[in-house]
Amino acid sequence: MEASNRTIAAAPSLSELAERLYAPGEFTRKASSYLAEYERIFAGRRHEKLRILELGVSSGASMMLWRDYLPHATIVGLDIDPMPDVLAGLDRIHILRASQDDIAALDQAMALAGGPFDVIVDDASHLGYLTKRSFLHLFPHCLKPGGTYVIEDFGTGFMPEYPDGQEYRDPPWNDAEPDATVFASHQHGMVGVVKQLADPMMQQLITGQRSFLAIERLTILANLAIVQKSMEPAGPMPPALVRPPPRVEAIERELRLLTRRVAEQEEAVAAEIALLHDRVAELEVVLGNVVAPLQPFRRIWRGLTGKSA
Numbered sequence: 130m131e132a133s134n135r136t137i138a139a140a141p142s143l144s145e146l147a148e149r150l151y152a153p154g155e156f157t158r159k160a161s162s163y164l165a166e167y168e169r170i171f172a173g174r175r176h177e178k179l180r181i182l183e184l185g186v187s188s189g190a191s192m193m194l195w196r197d198y199l200p201h202a203t204i205v206g207l208d209i210d211p212m213p214d215v216l217a218g219l220d221r222i223h224i225l226r227a228s229q230d231d232i233a234a235l236d237q238a239m240a241l242a243g244g245p246f247d248v249i250v251d252d253a254s255h256l257g258y259l260t261k262r263s264f265l266h267l268f269p270h271c272l273k274p275g276g277t278y279v280i281e282d283f284g285t286g287f288m289p290e291y292p293d294g295q296e297y298r299d300p301p302w303n304d305a306e307p308d309a310t311v312f313a314s315h316q317h318g319m320v321g322v323v324k325q326l327a328d329p330m331m332q333q334l335i336t337g338q339r340s341f342l343a344i345e346r347l348t349i350l351a352n353l354a355i356v357q358k359s360m361e362p363a364g365p366m367p368p369a370l371v372r373p374p375p376r377v378e379a380i381e382r383e384l385r386l387l388t389r390r391v392a393e394q395e396e397a398v399a400a401e402i403a404l405l406h407d408r409v410a411e412l413e414v415v416l417g418n419v420v421a422p423l424q425p426f427r428r429i430w431r432g433l434t435g436k437s438a
């Protein structure tokens with residue numbers, strides 16, 4: 130039969146789509162090892178109504194990559210820079226302009242997608258503190274149980290050209306001694322952030338208390354960290370991360386502003402007083418210069434009248 134002889138075109142792989150969507154030599158193109166991992170993450174799920182968030186949009190190629198690979202997915206991109214023209218008006222793609230640590234924008238991203246995400250990709254600043262801030266909010270609040278959080282390019286922590294990077298040094302391999310209790314390793318920037326994730330993953334096993342980061346599995350590949358969220362409920366947020374209600378936050382912000390203004394006024398008044406002190410000292414000198422020549426006359430006056438002048 131003709132139909133059975135017809136070859137059904139296989140859906141393009143992520144590598145094939147990347148070849149098509151990224152400009153030749155585009156610096157931000159995802160490495161083929163990353164694409165292989167994403168194929169594994171999406172295996173058997175391509176036709177689900179997935180919700181994907183990517184921090185870092187750049188040319189928009191990865192937004193289109195997800196859109197073409199996952200025909201029913203809703204994709205939200207967030208970038209500090211303006212949206213590239215190529216994405217304007219594309220269905221299933223939403224773009225937000227904000228920093229990756231803007232909590233309100235991260236919540237807005239989830240609202241745009243219509244609920245928590247299945248997969249979150251952080252390919253934005255590649256700075257440790259920003260990566261960590263995004264993770265601490267998105268992983269507990271905006272990722273589905275069983276969802277996947279991918280941190281790309283964490284090797285920037287080994288790059289001295291990054292503000293928080295430092296060049297690679299071997300760990301102290303001669304520290305395997307009976308009295309050794311701490312085994313140091315590179316902790317700079319995103320490298321440190323990724324290594325820290327091993328702690329909350331161990332928390333329940335060791336302490337019996339669930340962590341607020343319900344990490345089921347942490348897969349670390351060269352330059353790519355894949356964090357899978359547990360289906361089990363997470364523990365409570367640590368007090369340090371509990372945000373006050375928006376009204377309280379606004380009042381605290383106002384208070385900080387007023388305190389800064391009062392401090393500035395105090396400084397200005399202190400500077401004014403110092404100036405006046407200087408002026409008084411100058412006037413005392415001038416007065417001294419005027420009074421000194423009059424001393425002989427004052428003595429004569431006292432001698433004549435018995436009164437002091």
Ligand SMILES: C[S@@+](CC[C@H](N)C(=O)[O-])C[C@H]1O[C@@H](n2cnc3c(N)ncnc32)[C@H](O)[C@@H]1O
Pocket residue numbers: 157158159183184185186187188189190191192207208209210227228229230252253254255259
């Ligand atoms: C490596 S590119 C993203 C590439 C894109 N994900 C892809 O695969 O084609 C990094 C992007 O992160 C953005 N970026 C840098 N700092 C950011 C921040 N603090 N918040 C959000 N985006 C940021 C940059 O503007 C840039 O577009």
